[in-house]
Amino acid sequence: MSTRLKGKTIVDASRLSGPEKAAVILLSLGEDHATIWRSLDEEEIKEVSQAMASLGTVSAQVVEDLLVEFVSGMSGAGAIMGSFEQTQKLLAAIMPSEKVENLMEEIRGPAGRTMWDKLGNVNEAVLANYLKNEYPQTVAVVLSKIKSEHAARVLGSLPEDFALECVTRMLRMEPVQREILDKIEQTLRTEFMSNLARTSKRDSHEMMAEIFNAFDRQTEARFIAALEERSRESAERIRALMFVFEDLSKLDPGGVQTLLRAVEKDQLGLALKGASDALREMFFSNMSERAAKIMREDMEGMGPVRLKDVDQAQMNMVQVAKDLAAKGEIMLAGAGGDDELIY
Structure with a gap:
């Protein structure tokens, strides 16, 4: 699913995917009709939530086109904005807070419909750093479920002896029982993906410190001095992170x-x-x-x-x-x- 650029307004309903259209409709209905979410299964909720969180601005005309049967009540609704915050607020009305937080962290993490798709979008060094602490048999199962090119890069990033043990396990591996596979998926979701999503949230001061690093000396001094007048605390945090x-x-x-x-x-x-x-x-x-x-x-x-x-x-x-x-x-x-x- 494509991530939409901030600041860009969607003006053509025909260019939206099915999940994106569903996201527009659910955003239009708002919290009063949040019970509609209960008719969706967990995968559908994930897919629509992912679309909603990356939707951006949708023009009023597109909203009207997608809600033609309710046009008399919705024609003046104007534009809507899909965001992480709005998505989280709507989900909170129908799901336990802990489950909402886990789902939002997964949305913020690497894209992909299944856990194995998501792992395919994780940097090989990051994934190898996590897997090196697991049992070789578990690693063998994980590597057998992701694309061969990615598995090769992950193996190359693992300690040599450990990687060789994983290869040996993969060569001898028999079909994995569904229960074991489900348990591995659940562990990856709760221990790895959720932590990855948390650590990937960038602090705004850290981002600004990188920008200040790219300034020439005079520009940096000018901005720091100006920022100190407005917020000494922010200026000090940026200076510390640079x-x-x-x-x-x-x-x-x-x-x-x-x-x-x-x-x-x-x-x-x-x-x-x-x-x-x-x-x-x-x-x-x-x-x-x-x-x-x-x-x-x-x-x-x-x-x-x-x-x-x-x-x-x-x-x-x-x-x-x-x-x-x-x-x-x-x-x-x-x-x-x-x-x-x-x-």
């Missing part, structure tokens, strides 16, 4: 050397021109004496450089560091404290 060039000083020696191998030498020299003496010396101390001497000479030979170019080179180095951290090759420490964070 990872900036000077935070590279928290890398361990192995991380510094890995980063040095990944960064282009001209970009390194340009970035270090604007670095503090302490950070500059940290990088030099992790080079060979000859390489450090050459880098110092290259930096002196640059002469005056534009602040804009230095900022860009430093941002490029930070991005390279984040990419290395995402691959697990280095560990980055957050700017706001001593806790180590993997970006």
Whole structure:
């Protein structure tokens, strides 16, 4: 099911899928007619809820077209907005709160009609990190139910000995009883998918910190100063979440050397021109004496450089560091404290 772009209004009813049409009708009827949901089975509720949560704005004309038999009562209803919040409010009228929360978390998680479809949309490293703590026989069942290409990537992300044991179990595996399969599905839904949905909810300050990281130095300072006047707390949270060039000083020696191998030498020299003496010396101390001497000479030979170019080179180095951290090759420490964070 396609996810609709925020801000885009649906003006053609013929382009809506069946679940999307049902979602429009149920949203139009509102909470007073929420008992209609009771006539749907759980899979239908999931499908319509998924459509409702990603619907966006629907024009009044489309609403009227879909509710033609009620047009006299609905023609002035105007546009409606489908959202996570509205969907959750409607479901709360017909389902226990715990069940509503689980369903909404599943909607926010990876898309897919069945559990196995959803697993196919989970990053292989994330899935492997969860499965490595399960019994090899359980992992064998899971891998046998997802697409072979995805299963191959997951196996490649598992510890080698454990992956080989799972392969052996898969080769010997007999048809799995329905009860066992249902139990595995339920465990995946309650222990893995729900946690995945929770952790995938991004904090707005974290998102804004990433945007501020991409600003040049003057723009960042201007926005932070303006934000401090309106909300000092928000400004402080964003500043704490930002990872900036000077935070590279928290890398361990192995991380510094890995980063040095990944960064282009001209970009390194340009970035270090604007670095503090302490950070500059940290990088030099992790080079060979000859390489450090050459880098110092290259930096002196640059002469005056534009602040804009230095900022860009430093941002490029930070991005390279984040990419290395995402691959697990280095560990980055957050700017706001001593806790180590993997970006």
